[in-house]
Amino acid sequence: MSAEIFYDDDADLGIVQGRKVAVIGYGSQGHAHALSLRDSGVDVRIGLPEGSKSRARAEEEGLRVLTPAEASAEADLIMILAPDTKQREIYARDIEPNLAAGKALFFGHGFNIRYGLIQPPSTVDVAMVAPKGPGHLVRRQFVDGKGVPCLIAVEQDASGNAQALALSYAKGIGGTRAGVIKTTFKEETETDLFGEQAVLCGGASALVQTGFEVLTEAGYAPEIAYFEVLHELKLIVDLMYEGGIANMRYSISDTAEYGDLTRGPRVITPAVKEAMRRILGEIQDGSFAKEWVTEDENGRPNFTRLQKEGEQHPIEEVGKRLRGLMSWVGRPLQ
Numbered sequence: 004m005s006a007e008i009f010y011d012d013d014a015d016l017g018i019v020q021g022r023k024v025a026v027i028g029y030g031s032q033g034h035a036h037a038l039s040l041r042d043s044g045v046d047v048r049i050g051l052p053e054g055s056k057s058r059a060r061a062e063e064e065g066l067r068v069l070t071p072a073e074a075s076a077e078a079d080l081i082m083i084l085a086p087d088t089k090q091r092e093i094y095a096r097d098i099e100p101n102l103a104a105g106k107a108l109f110f111g112h113g114f115n116i117r118y119g120l121i122q123p124p125s126t127v128d129v130a131m132v133a134p135k136g137p138g139h140l141v142r143r144q145f146v147d148g149k150g151v152p153c154l155i156a157v158e159q160d161a162s163g164n165a166q167a168l169a170l171s172y173a174k175g176i177g178g179t180r181a182g183v184i185k186t187t188f189k190e191e192t193e194t195d196l197f198g199e200q201a202v203l204c205g206g207a208s209a210l211v212q213t214g215f216e217v218l219t220e221a222g223y224a225p226e227i228a229y230f231e232v233l234h235e236l237k238l239i240v241d242l243m244y245e246g247g248i249a250n251m252r253y254s255i256s257d258t259a260e261y262g263d264l265t266r267g268p269r270v271i272t273p274a275v276k277e278a279m280r281r282i283l284g285e286i287q288d289g290s291f292a293k294e295w296v297t298e299d300e301n302g303r304p305n306f307t308r309l310q311k312e313g314e315q316h317p318i319e320e321v322g323k324r325l326r327g328l329m330s331w332v333g334r335p336l337q
């Protein structure tokens with residue numbers, strides 16, 4: 004069954020314009036939602052701890068910054084855009100005591116609801132507006148008159164109006180310009196985690212690093228290896244983005260296409276598909292969530308070590324140097 008997709012004409016911006024919105028967090032998604040909602044005529048305040056490094060940035064943009072508890076008390080729509088592992092604590096300390104009946108609690112990703120880390124009272128709307136793209140591009144596309152597709156979901160519909168409110172919010176950040184699909188917290192959480200682990204971030208990063216290693220270990224110049232497996236990847240993916248895999252294959256040489264068709268399946272073998280299935284299984288049975296929450300509670304030792312190893316990979320040094328020579332690449336993320 005194909006999904007129902009909502010566009011601008013299906014959403015009433017007036018609904019969210021009639022609410023007092025608190026955006027908790029001002030990172031990748033938080034700044035994008037807050038600034039675009041503000042530009043869409045919505046009454047927005049930011050909730051950040053006293054010591055947050057992002058307070059000054061939000062204030063420079065003319066936004067009112069309160070503590071998370073103050074923002075939650077004042078608002079009747081609270082969107083949590085703090086890190087997934089911190090949301091449970093923020094909810095218990097700052098939001099729950101201020102979550103009067105009739106308010107709405109919003110998420111940008113379903114993790115804490117899907118895995119039962121947050122259990123809101125039945126008297127509030129619980130919904131999700133999850134952009135399918137990095138926050139900095141959510142904002143950039145909004146400013147450029149475009150939009151990033153979003154998923155919406157309603158976990159609790161205390162008001163009877165939660166879906167219309169979520170659609171209205173999605174319109175306020177540009178989502179309905181691109182298309183908004185209705186889903187569930189379960190489906191969004193599981194597909195989002197799978198996508199970022201197996202394909203978009205984990206799969207793509209490992210593919211690029213491994214390709215770079217194979218070429219440089221065979222004696223090829225790192226600069227050539229960088230252009231071949233990382234820089235050009237964007238150009239190839241742009242063609243897929245614009246017209247699918249078939250469009251990309253139309254543009255490449257038939258030599259490349261023959262190599263693609265015959266060698267691709269030798270890289271992404273049935274064993275890789277099996278590994279992807281196991282990764283999906285760990286998401287579905289909750290073991291990834293348990294591992295990640297425990298890792299965070301222990302001070303993130305593996306996360307920090309692996310992050311450092313990634314930063315020290317030789318592809319980073321050569322990439323930094325080459326990007327520095329291309330003035331149009333490396334637009335800084337605000």
Ligand SMILES: NC(=O)C1=CN([C@@H]2O[C@H](COP(=O)(O)OP(=O)(O)OC[C@H]3O[C@@H](n4cnc5c(N)ncnc54)[C@H](OP(=O)(O)O)[C@@H]3O)[C@@H](O)[C@H]2O)C=CC1
Pocket residue numbers: 027028029030031032033050051052054055056057058071083084085086087089093111112133134135136137138139
């Ligand atoms: N990154 C993305 O593009 C996407 C993220 N999401 C979801 O959006 C949510 C936010 O993720 P993301 O934008 O990446 O997060 P970031 O790590 O970029 O930003 C988190 C923000 O929360 C703030 N924060 C940290 N602790 C607290 C606290 N105790 N109270 C209030 N604010 C706090 C941080 O403050 P400080 O600035 O001081 O560090 C920061 O401003 C997550 O649920 C994520 O899964 C969904 C789709 C895409």
Ligand SMILES: CC[C@](O)(C(C)=O)C(=O)O
Pocket residue numbers: 134135136137138195198199203204
């Ligand atoms: C792909 C990573 C993501 O899911 C996203 C930008 O959509 C995230 O959690 O950051």
Ligand SMILES: [Mg+2]
Pocket residue numbers: 134135136195199
């Ligand atoms: Mg995502």
Ligand SMILES: [Mg+2]
Pocket residue numbers: 112195196199
């Ligand atoms: Mg994600």
